Amino acid sequence: MKSALPLVLNLSGRLVVAIGGGPVSARRVRALADEGAVVRVISPWVCEDLMELVLAGRVEWQAREYAGAADLSGAWLVHTAAGDAVVDRQVARDAEDQRTWCVNATDAAATAASIPARADVTTPDGRVTISTYAAGDPGLATSLRDGVADAVARGELDLRRTRKRGSAGWVALVGGGPGIDGLLTTRGNELLRSADVVVVDRLAPRAVVDRLPDSVRVIDVGKTPGHHAVPQWRINEILVEEASRGLGVVRLKGGDPYVLGRGGEERQACEAAGLSVEVVPGVTSAVSVPAAAGIPVTHRGVARGFTVVTGHEAIPGLPTGTDHTLVLLMGVTQLPQTVKLLVAQGRPADCPVAIVERGFSPTQRTTVGTLATIVELALARAVESPAVIVVGDVVRLSPDWPTHAD
Template sequence: MSGRRTALAPPGPGSPTDPGDPGGSTPGAGSVALVGAGPGDASLITVRGLELLEAADVVVIDRLAPHELLEHCPPGAEVIDVSKRPGRHLVPQDGIDALLVERARGGARVVRLKGGDPFVLGRGGEEVQACRAAGVDVEVVPGVTSAVAVPAAAGIPVTHRGLARGFSVVSAHEDLISTVPARRDHTLVLLMGVTHLARSVSILLGRGADPLTPAAAVESGLRPDQRVTTTILRCLPEVAFSLGVAAPAVIVLGDVVTLSPDWERRLIPGA
């Protein structure tokens, strides 16, 4: 990223550029584009997303967005890394919102580069609301979501005739897992699910989920170090712990997991 300026700390809430204060600075000719970069493989970004990146003055990037895409930024573009890691958010969400508004009001073409799709568990909606409240022009460029693409990379379709007619996508950080269907014929995709995996499985089993439900953990999906681990629901926490399954990973539960080539290598302790 030679020739690019970097920054780490945006203005905080309550500053003149706080998006909650539309009466702050006068909006300039700048704009914000939320661009979904897709999961893992940098080539999965859309044509429109790449066009915006190549014309950006400022790029605000997430940890899960492919950082190789920064090579497409113009020389001199400011790159700001606001990566969030489990239990470690160096830049809070309201600070990110304020940063987008500040740079756009200063006349910059800002690209908010996010992993996957901005509107799938990515807080993109909040960032759009902040920009609109501040009178900043904002565009959303959809991306390939990890909720579907990462299972596909492991040979797992989220729907398949005779196996699953629907699917649910939830964050394992939330109690939403207690409300989704707990059936083998309805695929369940858990994002950000590694840390709370044992709790999630316990909730599902407590709700009557079949303990023999096929399960997969796909780590680093669509990257060179992708790893797929298959087992059954009741064994998933034990297997994941023993193998050191780590984020970023997508958890897939349901009969569709049996379509993965890795199902033949499933691990079932004690079997």
């Protein structure tokens, strides 16, 4: 096309006639039906994907050949991909005569209308559509679309609204994983690039936060062992206060919001205030940090299950066999008491133990021992939080275990 003006059309409730029943037609028909269009397919046969839409009652199918201009009567848009260039040209001429835009999918150079390559991003404020048009080169348009979509997924493009949203804001509880950018989910990145305010934990991926635009307000509520500068009740209040001002708020946590992260309490507080809340799971450090140290929490023939508990409170009664893995989060401070309790509950003193400090960071360090030796080893090596403690036979699979055995 020598000239092109991209338009956004609201086809909801409007008739679109699609000529042809092949895969090309199926892709376009599905997209049109998803946008709420009333779609009529005219073709002597339809492919499996189109038949699925027909059986679901989402489109009308007239099983016959194209019969002429009368078939286009009342249509707001026409799409033709009959697989026969003569038929497609006739459909395009008939649509032109009645001043209806027609997409001729088999003749990119001559078509009067084109559907660009498209990708959708869902933000709490609504859908953002990325579309690209490359003057009859669908391969180039697709490549450009994918490049922009990838940049959005990596958190490189700003998705914040420039026009004031309604009176109600939103809250997203985002799991940041064990602290590195690469393990933050795509959805987490999208929400961070949509937020006006980010309420961040100490163990959240800080490099992502550092790259946010200056217009984003960052509220640090990080906790250290024994020192909670901002108590949980106040964190709940902050989320409600900021979102109630009509702002988009991301609560960025380390690990997963629902794995010993108090995300449930934060969600309840926000919903009690009538706020919309989205929860985005994160890669929990309970599994990922041991994995970074070469320790699987389960392994065939070694351990068939695992339990995750917080280590700064009394350890409840748990399976005592060394073939059941115990993962302790936030357990460094109470390690001596925890060891005594585990032995008292029935775990053998020679049960393997690993402490993985600063998982996934350049200074990651693993200390291995047994319940009989780990407290002394931790003191000697000045083990500090953040750390994940693993108790069970799976520790023998760690690359560091041979050193302990020696």
